[in-house]
Amino acid sequence: MAKRRPTVREPRGQHGPAGEDAATDGGQRREFYRRMVFIRRFEERAARAYTQAEIGGYCHLNLGEEATVVGLMSALEQTDYLFTNYREHGYALARGVAAGRVMAELYGRRDGVSKGWGGSMHLFDGNARLLGGYGIVGGQLPLATGAALAIDYRGGDEAVACVMGDGTTNIGAFHESLNIAALWNLPVVYVVVNNGLGMGTTVEKASGEPELHRKAASYRMSSARVDGNDPVAVREAMLSALASARSGRPFLLEAVSSRLKGHSVVDPAKYRTREEVEALRTSDPVAALAFRLRDEGELTDEAIAEIDAEATSAVAAAVAFAEASPAPSVDTLFDYTYATPVPNDSRRLPGQPLFEPAPLPRIGADR
Amino acid sequence: MTEVDARSRPRPADGSDPGQAPSKVTIGKALNLGLRAAMERDPKVILMGEDIGRLGGVFRITDGLQKDFGEQRVLDTPLAESGIVGAAIGLAIRGYRPVCEIQFDGFIFPAFDQIVSQLAKLNYRSQGRIRMPVVIRVPFGGGIGAVEHHSESPESYFAHTAGLKVVACSNPVDAYWMIQQAIESDEPVLFFEPKRRYHEKAELDLTATPVPLHSSRVLRRGGTATIACYGPMVKTCLEAAESAAEQEGHDLEVIDLRTLSPLDLEPVHESVRRTGRLVVASEAPGESSIASEIAARVQQECFYSLEAPVVRVTGFDTPYPPSKLEEEYLPDLDRVLHAVEQSLGW
Numbered sequence: 245m246a247k248r249r250p251t252v253r254e255p256r257g258q259h260g261p262a263g264e265d266a267a268t269d270g271g272q273r274r275e276f277y278r279r280m281v282f283i284r285r286f287e288e289r290a291a292r293a294y295t296q297a298e299i300g301g302y303c304h305l306n307l308g309e310e311a312t313v314v315g316l317m318s319a320l321e322q323t324d325y326l327f328t329n330y331r332e333h334g335y336a337l338a339r340g341v342a343a344g345r346v347m348a349e350l351y352g353r354r355d356g357v358s359k360g361w362g363g364s365m366h367l368f369d370g371n372a373r374l375l376g377g378y379g380i381v382g383g384q385l386p387l388a389t390g391a392a393l394a395i396d397y398r399g400g401d402e403a404v405a406c407v408m409g410d411g412t413t414n415i416g417a418f419h420e421s422l423n424i425a426a427l428w429n430l431p432v433v434y435v436v437v438n439n440g441l442g443m444g445t446t447v448e449k450a451s452g453e454p455e456l457h458r459k460a461a462s463y464r465m466s467s468a469r470v471d472g473n474d475p476v477a478v479r480e481a482m483l484s485a486l487a488s489a490r491s492g493r494p495f496l497l498e499a500v501s502s503r504l505k506g507h508s509v510v511d512p513a514k515y516r517t518r519e520e521v522e523a524l525r526t527s528d529p530v531a532a533l534a535f536r537l538r539d540e541g542e543l544t545d546e547a548i549a550e551i552d553a554e555a556t557s558a559v560a561a562a563v564a565f566a567e568a569s570p571a572p573s574v575d576t577l578f579d580y581t582y583a584t585p586v587p588n589d590s591r592r593l594p595g596q597p598l599f600e601p602a603p604l605p606r607i608g609a610d611r
Numbered sequence: 612m613t614e615v616d617a618r619s620r621p622r623p624a625d626g627s628d629p630g631q632a633p634s635k636v637t638i639g640k641a642l643n644l645g646l647r648a649a650m651e652r653d654p655k656v657i658l659m660g661e662d663i664g665r666l667g668g669v670f671r672i673t674d675g676l677q678k679d680f681g682e683q684r685v686l687d688t689p690l691a692e693s694g695i696v697g698a699a700i701g702l703a704i705r706g707y708r709p710v711c712e713i714q715f716d717g718f719i720f721p722a723f724d725q726i727v728s729q730l731a732k733l734n735y736r737s738q739g740r741i742r743m744p745v746v747i748r749v750p751f752g753g754g755i756g757a758v759e760h761h762s763e764s765p766e767s768y769f770a771h772t773a774g775l776k777v778v779a780c781s782n783p784v785d786a787y788w789m790i791q792q793a794i795e796s797d798e799p800v801l802f803f804e805p806k807r808r809y810h811e812k813a814e815l816d817l818t819a820t821p822v823p824l825h826s827s828r829v830l831r832r833g834g835t836a837t838i839a840c841y842g843p844m845v846k847t848c849l850e851a852a853e854s855a856a857e858q859e860g861h862d863l864e865v866i867d868l869r870t871l872s873p874l875d876l877e878p879v880h881e882s883v884r885r886t887g888r889l890v891v892a893s894e895a896p897g898e899s900s901i902a903s904e905i906a907a908r909v910q911q912e913c914f915y916s917l918e919a920p921v922v923r924v925t926g927f928d929t930p931y932p933p934s935k936l937e938e939e940y941l942p943d944l945d946r947v948l949h950a951v952e953q954s955l956g957w
Contacts, residue, residue, distance in 0.1 A: 300756040300934030352935040361933050363758050379760045380717060381690050414689035415721065442690050444666035450689040515665050574939045581929045 270542040276318070276475040277537060278551050280310035280530050283334040285555040286343060289563060290333060290350055290364075294509045298567075299350045302379075303364045306334035308504035311529035312437055314338050315478025316499070319486060320405055325373045325395075327388035328407040330365035331437075332377035335407065339372040343558060344565030353569035360572045382417035384408065385434070389421040392432035392494070403489045404432040405482075411442025413456050422496065426463035429492035433485040436496065437472065439503035444515035460496035472501030473529040502527040639809040641783035642672050642748075644817075645790035646710065650680055656794055657702060659686040659695055660712030660748075669714050670750055670809055692722035699745045700729050708744045708794055716751040717760030723768070730799045731774035743799040746790070751779075752843045752894045753941055754807035759931040764842075764895035769801045770872035770904070777872040778824060779803040781845035783813040785869060788821035796824065803871075805843035825870040827878050833862035836888035836951050839879050839905055841868040844892045844942065851947040863951065871901050879905065880912045887918035888954040892947055897925035919957035924950040 287305040294303045306313055309331075317338035320326065328335050336346045341357060349356025350364050357369045365379035375391060378384040388406035395402050412418055413436055425432050436456050440447055448454045460467035466488055470481040478499055485495040502524055506513035516524075537543040543551075582589060636644065650656045658673055664687040667674030677685035688695050692713060699709035713719045719726070726747065733741045753762035770777045776798050780786040786804070793800040822828060830845070831852050840848040845867045855861035864882050868874065883889050889909055891902040906921035924942045932940045 301758045302761065352933050360935060363933050365758065379758065380721075382721070411690035414694075415691045416693050417721070443662045443669075445662055445687050445689075449687060571935045572933065574936060577927065577932055577936055577939060578929055 270537075270540070273476060273533065273537060274542055276311070276314050276479075277530075277533050277543070278555075279314040279338060280475065280533065281551050282343075282555040282558065283310045283313060283337055284530050285552070285559045286337060286347070286562070287333060289559045290347070291505075291509050293347075293350065293563065299364065300352055301363045301365070302330070303350065303509045304331040304507065305505060305509065306331060308502045308524075308528065309437055309439065309472060309499075310334060311475040311533065312472035312478050312499040312501050315472075315475035316405065316407070316435060316482050318475075319479045319482035321402070321486075323373065323402045324486070325375055325388075325391050325402060325404045326407070327375050327384040327391070327404065328377055329381070329384060329409060329412070330377050330379045331409065332367055332407075333364070336367045336369065336372070336374055336377075339369070339374050341367070341369045341372045341374065343562035345369075347559075347562040348566040348569045351566040351569070352571060353566055354572055355565070355569035382408070382412050382415040385412070385417045385421040386424075388432055388434075389425050389430060392425060392430035392489075393428065395431050396428070396492075401490055402431070403486050404430075405435060405486075406432055407435045407437060409442065410436055410438040410440065410447050410456055411445075411450060412436070413459055414442075414451055418459075419462070422460065422463045422465060422494070425494040426465045430494050431489045431492065433482070433489045433495045433497055435482070435485075436498045438498050438500045440500075441503060441507070443507040443511070444513070455498075457496055457498035465494055465496055467496035467498070469498040469500060472499035473527060473532060475529075475533070501529060504528060634814055635812045636783050636787075636815045637810050637812050638780070638783045638786045638805070639670060639672055641787040641815055642790055642804065643674060643676070644815075645787040646673065646676060646794075647679075648787075649710075649791045649794040650676065650684065653708060653794075654684075655706060656708045656710060657684050657686065658710050658712070659688050659699060661688055661690055661695075661714050663687060663712050668712055670806060672748070672750075672804075672809075673712065692718055692720075693725050696722040696725040696730065696745075696747065699747075700725065700733070700743065703743050703745045704733075704741055708746075710746040710748060710794060712748045714750075715757075715761045716749055716763040716765055719747070719749055719765060722747075726769070726775070726799075726801075727772050731772045734798070735774055742797045744794075744797050745799045746793045746796075746802050747800070748790075748802045748804060750806035750809075751803045752805055752807060753926075753931060753937050754843065756934040756937070758933055762931045762937065764893065764926065766801070766803055766842075766871055767895055767900045770901055771899075774799070775872060776800045776825070776870070777803070778870050779805065779842040780869070781805060781808070781842055781867050782811065783815050784819075785867075787815055787817075789824055789869070792821065792824035803842055805845075808843050808846060811846065825873060825875055827866055827868045827870060827875040829864060829878055829882065830867050831863065831865040833864035834886055835861040835863055836890060836954055837864045837866065837879065837882040837886045838890045838892060838947065838951070839866045839868055840892040841871060841901070842894070844894060844947075847942065847944055848892050848947055851944045851951070854944060855948060855951060861951065861955075868901075868905075874901075874905065874908070876905065876908055876912070879909060883909055883913045884916040887916055888951075889913075889917070889921045890924060890947065890950045890954055891921060892924045892942055892950070894926050894941055896928045897923050898928050900925060919954040922950045922954050 293299045313334040345357045352360045367377045388404050392404040457467040457469045485497045488495045663673040664677035664685045699711050702709045780789045793802050838848045848865050852863040891905045893902050902923040
């Protein structure tokens, strides 16, 4: 691969609906807070819908990593690409995908971002350049690497952000992808959202190098670790990581935060000790930012309540949108198995015979 | 090279005290008891998988085993299926009998290379000098409201690979015995567990003599038509047979295949020679499947007995659909009965 383009664009970032006062430091944090609260309320509502059996399958929430999500997404340009895993509702929202369409997808409805086919784990939105949540650990990494190769091949100054959890750094696809990206100088930032737990197994019990960002060293790739509870720090770290990637030096960024609930909605997280549960209370990034903004006079209690009310009402609207959307029709079950009409493709409706019974043999007929 | 003694049949678990045996257990609990019995009997049995220790596995099949047998024998592994199976192969080379848990059916594919390229072939490649007593447990099939990766039926990929044994249990009694027999097997066994049936209960007699691992079983006698099935479809087909008896007066014979590779088709042939009609049911898509193989072999063996073509009732040839549509995708009682009607109406 050729060395990458020499021009490095100044990062602009702050993609998505910027608040009117986002230009100032306090304003930026207020805007981050708004977005974080929105994700928080969305995820809480999703959990409720799941327990009400409105959402099927598995449902993994961004509760506890809101600061990481909004910090990362604010650093991306609109033209950048995002690959992520199955814990991705917040990323879609922060990327500007309409909340109603995300919720409709969780509900498995036709107006969802994947027409109800993807569900919670497989959100896609080409306009937002969200190239997928992926339901299998490590599935997105080689693909993100390939998307970066495409950018490099075609020439362009976009970058790819590839988000994963801490457990992913132990699977083969992680190492294969980082090696290729480093070898070919691809414009990709691999982001490890380290919440300390792969389902119920701790990072220390799962990874020979528990300081996950150091794994980049094997590929002579630059890396950094950032406090995932601080959205401003995450944004800054991601901006430098992206700048590096755009100049042909892929980057591994590790953001450390906590997963406030179980691995998925159905996981009661009984593997946590009482002390660990207690410690979680102090590591809630949404509450922490609210306190800080209030202490520093950036937000009043009234303003905080107002932000909350706005988020709650926007989430309620998203739920109403999802509920009003029809479920996919059974006659579309075979659609898109292939991209084009394929001769002899088996297109059968449920209840239809696999094959029409053969005609009865004509015994004694002329031969 | 450590040679491992070939064993025939598992002995009853832990001192054979039926008083200690729970009278009714779920498939999940039966597997747990079977794993426990195998571990007590043979210190070379080692369990490994993601979150199987402290958490007891996503489906709690290994619940309590790490506590009782220690972290050395119940290994919480990193999230690395290829690494898990590959390491199990290495353990087996040195005489251990590892049992790997793959968390969900769709997660087996990262390990596919190790299974197909190494596990299946080492005994052949070494001309018998390296045995592979490895069991890979796979919760499989749909019906739990999940999506792709979590609801798949990949058994045909493995049945297609020479050197592997592939089995599927359908009830607690088989679950208890078959897991022990699989562990005692000197060949690699892909052990498929019907995850939507994990909570099905049955009486479990720990003192009973188990039927051999590689044998199919007639679960319901009948003369109208034969249904061959396995895994989660067994319950569906038994219910279909009850319904056909009540509603139509049909007397369907239901055979639980249990072993998918090698197949044990003699009971099926014997049955088809009496009934003249065969329906094969599976959740897996029909194309190039276990069901296809059975249809091919039965028409070869029972050609003059067949009154109708063998009918397959299977999942459709699409990727696994979203949860809102999986009821339409999975063969249910109606589709099984429809297939029986097709056969009878031919």
